[in-house]
Amino acid sequence: MTLDRHTVIDRLRTVKGPDQEGDIVSLGLVSEIFIADGKVFFSVTVPANRAEELESLRQAAEAAVRSIPGVKGAMVALTAEKQGGGMGTAPQRPKPAPARPAAAHPVAGSQAGQQPAKADVPGIKAIVAVASGKGGVGKSTTAVNLALGLKALGLKVGILDADIYGPSMPRLLGIKGKPQTADGKTLKPMEAYGLKVMSMGFLVDEDTPMIWRGPMVVSALRQMLRDVAWGELDVLVVDMPPGTGDVQLTMAQQVPLAGAVIVSTPQDLALIDARKGLNMFKRVDVPLLGIVENMSYFVAPDTGKRYDIFGHGGAKAEAERLGVPFLGEVPLTMDVRETSDAGTPVVAANPDGAQAIVYRAIAEKVMSEMGSAMTAAAEDAPKIVFD
Ligand SMILES: Nc1ncnc2c1ncn2[C@@H]1O[C@H](COP(=O)(O)OP(=O)(O)OP(=O)(O)O)[C@@H](O)[C@H]1O
Ligand SMILES: [Mg+2]
Numbered sequence: 001m002t003l004d005r006h007t008v009i010d011r012l013r014t015v016k017g018p019d020q021e022g023d024i025v026s027l028g029l030v031s032e033i034f035i036a037d038g039k040v041f042f043s044v045t046v047p048a049n050r051a052e053e054l055e056s057l058r059q060a061a062e063a064a065v066r067s068i069p070g071v072k073g074a075m076v077a078l079t080a081e082k083q084g085g086g087m088g089t090a091p092q093r094p095k096p097a098p099a100r101p102a103a104a105h106p107v108a109g110s111q112a113g114q115q116p117a118k119a120d121v122p123g124i125k126a127i128v129a130v131a132s133g134k135g136g137v138g139k140s141t142t143a144v145n146l147a148l149g150l151k152a153l154g155l156k157v158g159i160l161d162a163d164i165y166g167p168s169m170p171r172l173l174g175i176k177g178k179p180q181t182a183d184g185k186t187l188k189p190m191e192a193y194g195l196k197v198m199s200m201g202f203l204v205d206e207d208t209p210m211i212w213r214g215p216m217v218v219s220a221l222r223q224m225l226r227d228v229a230w231g232e233l234d235v236l237v238v239d240m241p242p243g244t245g246d247v248q249l250t251m252a253q254q255v256p257l258a259g260a261v262i263v264s265t266p267q268d269l270a271l272i273d274a275r276k277g278l279n280m281f282k283r284v285d286v287p288l289l290g291i292v293e294n295m296s297y298f299v300a301p302d303t304g305k306r307y308d309i310f311g312h313g314g315a316k317a318e319a320e321r322l323g324v325p326f327l328g329e330v331p332l333t334m335d336v337r338e339t340s341d342a343g344t345p346v347v348a349a350n351p352d353g354a355q356a357i358v359y360r361a362i363a364e365k366v367m368s369e370m371g372s373a374m375t376a377a378a379e380d381a382p383k384i385v386f387d
Contacts, residue, residue: 003071005035007068008065009025009030012030012061016057018054024057030044034298036301038072039071039073040074041074041309041332042076043078044058044076044077045079051272054078057078061076062074121225121226121256123230125233126234126235126370127255128238128257129162129238129255129261130142130143130238130239130260130261131248131252131263132240133243133264133274137265137295138265139242140161140168142362143238144168145336145355146237146261147237148348149362150235150367151193151194152363153364155234155235155367156232156234157195157196157234157235157236158197158198158233158235160238161200162221167204168199168201170199170201171340172340174342175202179202179228188229189230193345196230198224221251221254249283252284253284259287259288260277260286260289261366262288262291264292266293266295266312266315271315274291274315274318289366289369289370290319290369291316291319291327292315292362293315294330295331296310296312296315296330298331301333301334301335312329316329327362327365328361330359331355333354336355
């Protein structure tokens with residue numbers, strides 16, 4: 001049996017619709033289907049207000065496709081139903097726009113004396129969190145490539161993997177071994193591709209199940225921040241754990257953040273989660289540096305042709321509506337996934353490639369959003385040039 005769209009569609013006829021009536025194909029809910037290298041990509045349209053409830057439908061569709069012989073992977077996204085008004089129509093708005101005025105310069109706000117209580121980390125000029133409302137949208141991938149992009153701009157950069165439940169940096173950066181201590185009190189960070197790196201993954205075995213309670217997570221984070229010999233850094237990028245629960249909120253509060261970058265996938269549904277992420281940082285007065293739309297569109301590996309199967313553009317529209325800078329669109333490409341799995345992030349593996357260019361442009365925007373804060377925080381940093 002050859003793997004083609006018809007095979008996929010036939011299999012998807014076994015997946016029941018949202019109300020257990022009919023099937024998702026007959027109901028017209030399945031988007032264009034794209035197949036590349038044995039991997040299948042498509043989206044399923046569902047009403048926005050039933051997103052969480054219908055996660056099981058998404059999983060069922062993914063499982064159905066994965067069970068087809070020859071399928072090496074499947075990626076299914078839920079896309080919100082769009083009626084008339086298009087993106088961001090009124091019923092999908094759980095909350096009104098933020099208190100921050102439209103087109104505010106978030107960083108400028110932070111200089112006006114917010115977060116006075118948090119002690120700075122000596123030697124680190126700016127700490128930037130990469131976060132999202134929900135898991136699996138590409139935070140860690142964005143964090144590592146943003147860090148490499150910032151480094152490519154001439155900055156001294158570190159990366160702190162704050163995802164204590166599911167650390168990613170050892171794998172993404174291909175780092176093995178344990179950090180050493182220089183003086184018995186502080187740990188020396190690991191290094192890869194010119195980045196200083198610290199992750200709970202270095203300290204705990206990958207197979208060890210980690211059941212951390214909230215307070216322990218926070219103290220572990222504090223140690224990774226303050227008991228590590230980071231040296232002089234222009235930027236420390238923090239890869240946050242998914243979600244917007246108490247642990248994340250406390251982390252956002254504990255770390256003296258210069259700002260936060262929110263990663264979202266394009267669908268309206270993910271954007272609802274992204275808004276949760278935005279709100280979390282707002283609650284603790286952390287400036288929003290902007291939103292990255294990850295898996296924005298799909299680039300076919302064979303033809304290089306672009307497909308908008310995931311409803312590209314949603315994050316940009318949302319960023320505009322919220323008055324938060326839009327930092328860029330990262331396409332879904334095999335390169336990004338494969339280089340990540342191989343421990344050679346795409347910005348390092350192929351610095352002249354299309355993806356690296358996208359990430360460097362995002363890094364430049366992040367830098368310019370941080371601009372005033374960084375110059376204020378570090379008047380002795382002559383080599384940082386902002387355009
Ligand atoms: N632009 C992209 N193109 C292709 N694959 C991608 C892209 N971004 C992320 N991925 C893949 O999607 C998966 C999830 O990415 P990642 O681990 O970065 O997400 P995350 O938000 O950090 O997840 P978690 O919430 O579990 O920490 C990974 O397999 C990654 O390689
Ligand atoms: Mg992650």
